[in-house]
Amino acid sequence: MKNSPKVFNNAKEAVKDIKNGSHIMSGGFGLCGIPENSIEAISELNLKDLSVISNNIGNSGRGLVSWLKKHMISKAYCSYVGGNPDLEEQIINKLIEIELIPQGTFSERIRAAGMGIRAFYTPTGHGTLVAEGKETKDFDRPCILEEALHADYAIIKAEIGDDYGNLWFKESARNFSPLMAMAAKTTIVEVEKLVKVGDIKPEDIHLPGLFVQRIYQGKDYKNDIEFLKVEGKNELV
Amino acid sequence: MSWSNEEMAKYVASLFPEFSSVNLGIGLPSLVAQEIPHEKSIMIHSENGVLGVMGRPNKDSVSPTLINAGKETISIKKGASFFDSSLSFGMIRGGHIDYCVLGAMEVDVYGNLANWMIPGKKITGMGGAMDLVNGAKKVVIMMSHFTKSGAPKLLKETNLPLTGKSVVHEIVTNLGHFRPENKQFRIITLAPGVTEAQCKLPN
Numbered sequence: 001m002k003n004s005p006k007v008f009n010n011a012k013e014a015v016k017d018i019k020n021g022s023h024i025m026s027g028g029f030g031l032c033g034i035p036e037n038s039i040e041a042i043s044e045l046n047l048k049d050l051s052v053i054s055n056n057i058g059n060s061g062r063g064l065v066s067w068l069k070k071h072m073i074s075k076a077y078c079s080y081v082g083g084n085p086d087l088e089e090q091i092i093n094k095l096i097e098i099e100l101i102p103q104g105t106f107s108e109r110i111r112a113a114g115m116g117i118r119a120f121y122t123p124t125g126h127g128t129l130v131a132e133g134k135e136t137k138d139f140d141r142p143c144i145l146e147e148a149l150h151a152d153y154a155i156i157k158a159e160i161g162d163d164y165g166n167l168w169f170k171e172s173a174r175n176f177s178p179l180m181a182m183a184a185k186t187t188i189v190e191v192e193k194l195v196k197v198g199d200i201k202p203e204d205i206h207l208p209g210l211f212v213q214r215i216y217q218g219k220d221y222k223n224d225i226e227f228l229k230v231e232g233k234n235e236l237v
Numbered sequence: 238m239s240w241s242n243e244e245m246a247k248y249v250a251s252l253f254p255e256f257s258s259v260n261l262g263i264g265l266p267s268l269v270a271q272e273i274p275h276e277k278s279i280m281i282h283s284e285n286g287v288l289g290v291m292g293r294p295n296k297d298s299v300s301p302t303l304i305n306a307g308k309e310t311i312s313i314k315k316g317a318s319f320f321d322s323s324l325s326f327g328m329i330r331g332g333h334i335d336y337c338v339l340g341a342m343e344v345d346v347y348g349n350l351a352n353w354m355i356p357g358k359k360i361t362g363m364g365g366a367m368d369l370v371n372g373a374k375k376v377v378i379m380m381s382h383f384t385k386s387g388a389p390k391l392l393k394e395t396n397l398p399l400t401g402k403s404v405v406h407e408i409v410t411n412l413g414h415f416r417p418e419n420k421q422f423r424i425i426t427l428a429p430g431v432t433e434a435q436c437k438l439p440n
Contacts, residue, residue, distance in 0.1 A: 031308070103326065172283070227308050227309040
């Protein structure tokens with residue numbers, strides 16, 4: 001078989017064409033499953049005016065917070081700010097434009113983009129600030145119209161990937177990543193382990209490689225734990 | 238006397254029937270996972286993509302990719318499964334989850350809930366809360382009865398931006414169990430030694 005054109009040598013090569021003003025989706029829940037290598041490589045490009053679509057936009061001072069600190073992000077789409085004081089500060093001081101989206105609507109808008117669905121009605125957010133300016137329609141309950149959310153690039157991480165881009169995710173690290181891969185024009189994947197086509201059993205593939213444009217072997221993963229809790233006494237976060 | 242956090246968690250856990258599915262929110266509600274008796278065969282859902290959450294892991298089984306929605310390390314039980322966020326929220330939005338337990342800043346007599354921002358001061362974001370209150374079959378609020386500065390959180394009318402309108406079914410605080418009904422809070426149970434006057438209900 002020919003060498004796959006999808007395989008890149010490292011993060012730097014895989015992200016080098018990303019430009020100012022790009023819309024970028026970044027996978028992960030908190031710090032779980034975030035694309036550490038691509039985040040760092042894009043941070044080094046010192047881009048401006050990025051629109052970033054990510055559930056938390058980094059957390060606990062880590063992950064995408066490096067872009068926030070360099071003021072690379074002009075607009076953020078996310079569902080949760082708690083645990084990310086850097087983001088909260090930029091929102092309150094109006095240094096960044098923010099669209100807060102209920103998490104289920106957030107994932108469904110991303111999924112819709114990948115599935116060719118232009119918009120959908122949902123009761124989530126009806127009667128709240130989220131519904132402001134949106135079309136409302138009565139079904140069994142009043143619902144609001146939510147539109148698909150697209151991006152130029154998705155940066156995601158998987159545990160194992162092959163050179164066609166077939167992916168396998170570990171435990172709860174999957175979260176938004178397969179959806180983002182389907183919604184973006186160019187999906188850039190980093191993996192803990194890059195294998196040959198055929199090494200992942202077809203029935204174990206969580207995301208078919210059709211949705212992946214670039215893949216590389218990542219390195220030096222921190223895989224940070226935000227709140228280490230072990231058996232024993234109960235205490236609050 | 239009022240309930241401790243653990244006693245509140247035990248009380249909330251006692252509300253769930255056998256074989257039900259339950260989503261636990263960030264903060265206080267996450268304590269409920271520790272208090273659900275194994276023999277009730279309850280499946281705990283965590284919206285980051287886990288069904289079958291158990292309590293905390295032992296030291297040797299901690300994994301950075303095995304967390305709950307509060308980003309705390311967890312363990313899972315036999316029969317657990319992992320999935321992406323879309324399927325996870327399909328479970329919630331599609332009406333497949335029996336109970337959700339959420340924290341709150343304010344709840345009023347109409348069952349309106351506010352728990353995601355204080356304009357100009359604090360933005361937590363709604364996370365999955367707006368999906369949960371519209372999708373779960375029963376919405377249980379678990380919170381301290383008063384704010385840190387002593388203001389009541391059970392109100393005649395909410396002041397903060399809403400998470401959902403007329404969505405709350407049960408409220409468990411350190412003072413007792415309450416239910417928004419007929420434009421007031423009905424007392425279901427008071428914690429031992431707690432009086433109705435102490436609760437400062439807007440009835």
